[in-house]
Amino acid sequence: MPEKTSENDINDDIINDDVPEEFLDPLTFTIMENPVLMLTSKITIDRSTFNQIMLNDRIDPFSRLPLDESQIVDNAELREKIEDFKKKGTS
DSSP: OOOOOOHHHHHHHHHTSOOOGGGBOTTTOSBOSSEEEETTTTEEEEHHHHHHHHHTTOBOTTTOOBOOGGGEEEOHHHHHHHHHHHHHHHO
């Protein structure tokens, strides 16, 4: 029976391919899982990165403006593109 592939294994395989830059978190340079748009700078980051910002200084690292949960929106369109890209990379 084949081994079950973990999400991390899939991400590692995809990273070896040409990943569109828009799919990468601009702060961590990893493929975003849950992209959110920061309204304070109009830049998309992964929600996990946003959560780290909220634990630290609560400042948008690009605009240097105060940041909170009300100033982000899900980037569903980008998330769908990333999911499609991952599916292609694993098929």
